Amino acid sequence: MKAIVQDRFGSPDVLELREVDKPVPGDNEVLVRVRASSVQPYDWHHMRGEPRIARLMGSGLGLRKPSLSILGADVAGEVEAVGRDATEFRPGAEVFAMLKGGGFAEYVCVPAGELAPKPTSLSFEQAAAVPMAANTALLGLRDAGGVQPGQKVLINGASGGVGTFAVQIARALGAEVTGVCGTRNLKLVRSIGANEVIDYTAEDFSRNGRRYDLLLDLAGSHSGSACRRVLTPKGTLVTIGGPAGRWLQPAGHVFATLAGSLFASQRAVMADVVRCKRNRQNLVTLTEFIDDGRITPVIDRSYPLEELPAAMRYQEAGHASGKVVITV
Numbered sequence: 001m002k003a004i005v006q007d008r009f010g011s012p013d014v015l016e017l018r019e020v021d022k023p024v025p026g027d028n029e030v031l032v033r034v035r036a037s038s039v040q041p042y043d044w045h046h047m048r049g050e051p052r053i054a055r056l057m058g059s060g061l062g063l064r065k066p067s068l069s070i071l072g073a074d075v076a077g078e079v080e081a082v083g084r085d086a087t088e089f090r091p092g093a094e095v096f097a098m099l100k101g102g103g104f105a106e107y108v109c110v111p112a113g114e115l116a117p118k119p120t121s122l123s124f125e126q127a128a129a130v131p132m133a134a135n136t137a138l139l140g141l142r143d144a145g146g147v148q149p150g151q152k153v154l155i156n157g158a159s160g161g162v163g164t165f166a167v168q169i170a171r172a173l174g175a176e177v178t179g180v181c182g183t184r185n186l187k188l189v190r191s192i193g194a195n196e197v198i199d200y201t202a203e204d205f206s207r208n209g210r211r212y213d214l215l216l217d218l219a220g221s222h223s224g225s226a227c228r229r230v231l232t233p234k235g236t237l238v239t240i241g242g243p244a245g246r247w248l249q250p251a252g253h254v255f256a257t258l259a260g261s262l263f264a265s266q267r268a269v270m271a272d273v274v275r276c277k278r279n280r281q282n283l284v285t286l287t288e289f290i291d292d293g294r295i296t297p298v299i300d301r302s303y304p305l306e307e308l309p310a311a312m313r314y315q316e317a318g319h320a321s322g323k324v325v326i327t328v
């Protein structure tokens, strides 16, 4: 089968299109013919092996060489074959999943317990945009943030892969949403349901005097103390991402935010989708929101598998409007 493989850490130049053996499903696994995947910061952190501190923290990047030779955490496709004990799925079924990697290939083996039926209202391309980004948004807002109907929610980084889902999920959960994004994306963020938008190039959300019950911080553009300034006295800051760096960031930003909030009246929590044990269950919840029309994936661009290096470069530049999808 065709796959994009990497043997060493580095820029998108380390990604090579190769013929590799088609995987064989174990007893509890399902072989999926991948139709689409998508790109996110998780992929290029693994591609580069950065931040380097994460290599020492057992994050799964690998110490000296990549632990994953085939990246691609999001998968949408068709069941090709099933293992002896994977009786829930039949060949031909349309499915999607969030994996550690393996999606940038024609076939991938997925543990049956991680696979969910694809939302019927979505194409494979749209479905591949969902798993990691939408799971992160749901985890941050509902589980870490405990968002309640009627609460005021600020989403910093509202126009990216996670942000475009977060705006829609927060609205679906009954919140009043303000999205922070750049000038180019103001119209987009309004169109997916934000009640208000703030252009970060024209206004500093931490200095406009408004208060929110929950801040979902995807961009990491402000310190923890600046973020807490916009929260109500019992508000919650959910820190998810931050600017990328070679050695420490975004991990340094997230941990500094948590440490600096230890003695504050407001709660500060981190949401980590990679360690979350409910990702499959959350995909089923998201499917309900999608199939009843409350959430629609926003796709910025789509690239064929062979052009994965270009897709990585575009995503890594940090200004995608929604998701960058890979067709296989």
Ligand SMILES: NC(=O)c1ccc[n+]([C@@H]2O[C@H](COP(=O)([O-])OP(=O)(O)OC[C@H]3O[C@@H](n4cnc5c(N)ncnc54)[C@H](OP(=O)(O)O)[C@@H]3O)[C@@H](O)[C@H]2O)c1
Residues within 6 Å of the ligand: 040, 041, 042, 132, 133, 136, 156, 157, 158, 159, 160, 161, 162, 163, 180, 181, 182, 183, 184, 185, 200, 218, 219, 221, 240, 241, 242, 243, 250, 271, 272, 273, 274, 315, 318, 319, 320, 321, 322
């Ligand atoms: N903890 C986890 O489990 C987890 C999971 C997924 C993602 N993440 C992290 O979450 C972050 C967002 O991920 P993503 O997939 O949404 O990334 P993305 O698709 O690259 O989106 C980044 C967005 O940030 C916006 N942005 C850039 N500078 C900004 C600023 N100063 N103020 C406000 N917004 C700004 C950009 O908007 P404009 O184009 O409008 O400038 C862009 O839309 C990343 O740091 C990622 O590593 C963490």
